[in-house]
Amino acid sequence: MNRSLQKCRDFFLNLSSRVPHRVQKSNYELPYIDFTGRPLSTDFLKIHKGSPKRWLLLTSGTHGVELFYGSALQSHVLKKIIDGSFQIPDNVGIIMGHAINPWGAAWLRRVNVNNIDLNRNFITDFPELLERQKTDPRYKEAKSIYLDTDEIINPGSPRFSNLYDGAKIAYYFWKYGREKFTYAMMFGQRFKSRGVQYGGKSMEIELKLLQEKIYELIPTDSEAVIHIDIHTGLGDPGQETFIVTDEESKTTTASIFGEKRVDFNSLFSGKDGGLIISGLKETKRIDGKWAAFALEIGTAPINKTFLSIRDEAVWHNANSIVENFSKKELSAFNSESYLNHKTKQVLVEMFCPSSEEWQKSSLNIGYDTVNHTIKYLSASK
Numbered sequence: 001m002n003r004s005l006q007k008c009r010d011f012f013l014n015l016s017s018r019v020p021h022r023v024q025k026s027n028y029e030l031p032y033i034d035f036t037g038r039p040l041s042t043d044f045l046k047i048h049k050g051s052p053k054r055w056l057l058l059t060s061g062t063h064g065v066e067l068f069y070g071s072a073l074q075s076h077v078l079k080k081i082i083d084g085s086f087q088i089p090d091n092v093g094i095i096m097g098h099a100i101n102p103w104g105a106a107w108l109r110r111v112n113v114n115n116i117d118l119n120r121n122f123i124t125d126f127p128e129l130l131e132r133q134k135t136d137p138r139y140k141e142a143k144s145i146y147l148d149t150d151e152i153i154n155p156g157s158p159r160f161s162n163l164y165d166g167a168k169i170a171y172y173f174w175k176y177g178r179e180k181f182t183y184a185m186m187f188g189q190r191f192k193s194r195g196v197q198y199g200g201k202s203m204e205i206e207l208k209l210l211q212e213k214i215y216e217l218i219p220t221d222s223e224a225v226i227h228i229d230i231h232t233g234l235g236d237p238g239q240e241t242f243i244v245t246d247e248e249s250k251t252t253t254a255s256i257f258g259e260k261r262v263d264f265n266s267l268f269s270g271k272d273g274g275l276i277i278s279g280l281k282e283t284k285r286i287d288g289k290w291a292a293f294a295l296e297i298g299t300a301p302i303n304k305t306f307l308s309i310r311d312e313a314v315w316h317n318a319n320s321i322v323e324n325f326s327k328k329e330l331s332a333f334n335s336e337s338y339l340n341h342k343t344k345q346v347l348v349e350m351f352c353p354s355s356e357e358w359q360k361s362s363l364n365i366g367y368d369t370v371n372h373t374i375k376y377l378s379a380s381k
Contacts, residue, residue: 001072001359003348005034005105008071009043012098015078016045021088023047026217028209032113034106035335042100042210046217047081048093053288054377055218057227058370059097059210062119062276064104064111068352069297070230072359073366074098080367089378095217100276101206108344109316110309110351112204119229120188120199122207122279129272130190130201138183143191145176145184153185154195157318158311158343169303185306188274194317196310199274207279215285224380225284226252226373227292229277230366232351233305235298238361240369243294245278252291256376257369262293295369297362299353308350312343 002008016023024046032040058077060070074096080086088094099105103113111117123129133139146153152168159165172181188199218225235241242262244250254262271282277292284290299305338344353359 001068001352003068003352005040005067005099005102006036006038008067008075008105009099012071012075012078013043015075015082018082019045019047019078020082021047021049024217026213028213030102030205030209032103033330034103035330035333035339037330040102040106042102042206042213043098044213044217045078045096045098046093047088047096049088049090052089052091052093053219053221053223054092054380055095055222055225056092056370056373056377057095057097057214057218057225057280058230059100059227059276060230061099061101061105062229063117063231063233063351064101064107064109065348065351066110066230066232067099067101067105068348069232069359069362069366071098073230073363073370076363076367077370086367086371089374092374092377094374095214097210097213100210108339108348109312110347111198111313112206114200114204115194115198115313115317116200116204117188117197118204118206119231119276120197120274121204122274122276123199123203124271124279124283126202133190139187141180142184142187143189145172145180146187146189146192149181149184150195153197153310154192155310155314158315160307160311160342160346165307166303182302196313207276210276211280211283214280218286220285220287222286223288224377225286225288225290226377227277227280227290228369228373229275229292229294231294231296232362233299234296234302237298237300237353238358238365239298240365241296241298242369243277243296244292245273245275246281246292248289249277249281249291249293252289252376253293256372295366297365299350299358305350308343308347312347315341315343 027041027043029041061067281290281292
């Protein structure tokens with residue numbers, strides 16, 4: 001698997017020119033550049049035969065470094081379409097959104113240029129949310145736990161998952177319970193802008209542009225949409241989980257894959273979670289059905305994935321790295337040293353393991369997920 005945004009993008013777009021169906025290419029450019037000074041953009045493919053009213057929406061790179069697997073899966077599907085082993089039904093089309101967070105992928109971060117986790121940022125009414133959270137007992141409790149555990153969540157320097165951290169995390173699991181401590185680590189806090197898992201206080205430009213592009217690409221008279229947002233990290237290595245945040249999506253996903261493989265994530269359900277799968281569903285502009293799930297391919301236990309996120313964030317923020325370089329500033333920046341820093345390499349390995357076995361099995365899982373979803377869309381009434 002490619003582990004650079006540019007290589008992923010080039011491979012994806014080159015394959016798109018060989019697809020033997022109607023292919024509409026489009027993109028939007030973001031006001032950011034990569035370490036060579038190239039502008040960053042998110043690319044879209046709309047693939048279909050006739051005029052389908054059912055659509056599979058397949059998005060990648062919501063969390064920057066998770067693009068490397070997500071792009072590989074999207075390209076794998078394209079290769080199967082090109083060689084004829086994957087047939088697109090006449091009544092179903094595919095829309096692929098490649099690199100939702102291109103800055104994060106280019107600079108080897110999970111978050112975007114503003115240190116914001118985009119998968120906690122799709123909130124349609126931020127003023128209402130922020131006001132309500134002042135008295136929301138669950139949010140207040142999570143904030144209290146986050147601040148109480150700040151020495152672990154936001155230490156002064158990277159510690160590379162030492163024994164002290166492991167012991168403290170085990171203690172906090174015992175003290176607060178696994179669910180409450182996990183929520184405190186992952187809930188998308190709104191009070192520490194340079195802290196880990198910051199969800200922001202207004203919707204980021206990446207999501208505003210994504211929302212408008214989806215409105216443009218999916219016809220309003222569509223009968224059904226299933227959205228798959230591709231992720232890696234949580235769970236046993238090479239094992240898939242289908243994460244849903246609403247009952248309709250739970251029912252649909254269980255119908256495709258079986259109830260045992262579906263995780264209804266009540267921690268992030270509803271409009272407060274800020275997940276992309278929830279936000280696009282909530283703001284849909286079609287009269288038909290819309291179901292959504294996150295395909296999560298496991299790489300390591302949650303404590304290891306979290307500590308890799310934390311150490312990269314701590315190093316990045318402690319060194320006051322300028323996020324949105326001008327080309328003049330970039331010329332004096334040692335990008336090679338930055339990209340090869342241990343915290344970056346650990347983060348990339350954590351979310352896109354170099355193991356050939358993991359990569360092969362994960363691509364097979366992802367392809368089977370897409371294939372089963374397409375068949376369900378085509379056959380459903």
